[in-house]
Amino acid sequence: MSFSPPNEQKWADQWDQLFDCLSAEPRREIIISLRDAPPDERLPLPDAAESPNQSMESETLAIKLRHHHLPKLADAGYVHWESEPFCVHRGPNFAEAEFIVEKVFESIEEIPDSLLENCRVLGELAADG
Structure with missing residues (x-):
């Protein structure tokens, strides 16, 4: 298989988009919630x-979701969301984001303590393992 510069850039852009989408906790929580449903x-x-790691008023979180987090996830095809009722479900590319979350959860015993420290989600998972 040969690689061409445009295909290499597309591949790199997909990975950059994936990690960008997973870089914010509300977006990770949405992927985790959908994974478990x-x-x-x-x-x-x-x-x-919502995350046990952050406390944010529901209305503030809803505004941030509508204007920032959900459009980013939807643009990548990871989710579809609706305003009425305000809800989210899996998008056509959901498996890409789910894959990364799965690998983190499967590797919980190998994650450095510095990444587990003060993270309630991963800390609880590590304690159960």
């Missing part, structure tokens, strides 16, 4: 984006 289920927002 049946594939066709729609999850209510902002509930699906």
Whole structure:
């Protein structure tokens, strides 16, 4: 298989987009929530984006979701979201984001303590393992 510069750039852009989408906790929480739900289920927002690591008023989180987090996830094809009712469900590229989350969860015992420290989600997962 040969690589051409345009295909190499597309490949690099996909990975950059994936890690950018997973760089914010509300977006990671949405992917985790959808991962744990049946594939066709729609999850209510902002509930699906809430994290034990951060405390944010529901209305503030909902605004941030509508104007920043959900458009970013939807542009990548990881989710579809609706305003009424305010909910989210898996998009056509959901498996890409789910893959990274799965690999982190599968490797919990190998994650450096510095990345587990003060993270309630991963800390609880490590304690259960």
